[in-house]
Each structure stands twice: as C-alpha cells, then as structure tokens.
Amino acid sequence: MKSEPSTFSIDDLAKRPNQSEPWDGVRNYQARNFMRTMQLNDLAFFYHSSCEVPGIAGIVKITKTAQPDKTQFDLKSDYYDPKATPENPRWFCVEVKLVKKFDHIITLETLRKQATLKDMRLLQRGSRLSVMPVTSNEWSIIDKLIK
DNA sequence: GCCAACGTTGGC
C-alpha cells in the first residue's frame, strides 16, 4: 500500500490513536478492488512513494475490511466524488494498524537488486497502482531483507 | 521539472 510520506507517512500512522487509520483517498478501480479482497488481519507493506528515498517503510495489518470511504461524500475533501452517494458508494477503504516500522527503509533500489523479485508487480514497468498484491514468496524474500 | 506509462473523459 503506497502513500506519499508528505501526505501520510508511517510516522503519522504511529502517532494516530491506536496507531490505526482508514486508508482513504484511493480513487482507482483496480486499487479499490484489491482493497476489497483484503481480509481481517491480512498484512501489508507500507510503501513510501514520491519522496527522496522511495521504498517499504514498515508493515501494517488490516483491522477493518473494506467499507465506504467517507471522503467521497465530503464536499470539502480533495477526494470528494460528485458521482458517489451513500446509497451507492463508489470508493472503499480498509483500516490499517501499524505492526512494525522498519529501522531502515527497504529502498526501491534494494528491491530492484533482488533478482528473485524481478516479477514483483511493484517493480514492473509503468506500475503505479497505489494498492497491489504481494505474493507469499515475495513477502518472505522481502522479510529477509529487514534488518 | 521532466516524461513515460497509464487511466479517464467525452465527442462522435
């Protein structure tokens, strides 16, 4: 799950009550669909994008499954969607809770150096989905990179 | 700031 740290970083998550936060603002159908497949207690990597050192900053857990994203109904929100109604919501979000903040970012550069990760979706050319799946094999490879 | 790679929109 990607976030721009200037908007919402892993440190911001750490400061939230219960270290939990709804992952709102996703406005891409594919990313939304992936979120809807997430189940309670699923784990995800928290990825920092569009920043000085892009990479994985830590691990989060899904503490609420997908429910309507409130920001789509909020006129004042950047994520407001005039085509969405409470009766017929268009966008959904899960709630995530911080599990672990890494001592060091696992950088995009490091990920790219792993030959075993070359097929990982995140690393594919033109890949820019903000929510995307990680295989269990990829997960264990990345898990071993944590220091 | 640049730009490749997408995704979305809207006229036809």
Add this chain to the structure above:
DNA sequence: GCCAACGTTGGC
C-alpha cells in the same frame, strides 16, 4: 465502442 485529449502517478 473508438480514440484523441487530457490528467495523474511516481521515479529520476
């Protein structure tokens, strides 16, 4: 349903 124009993402 096609596709040009436009907007967005995100690494560099």
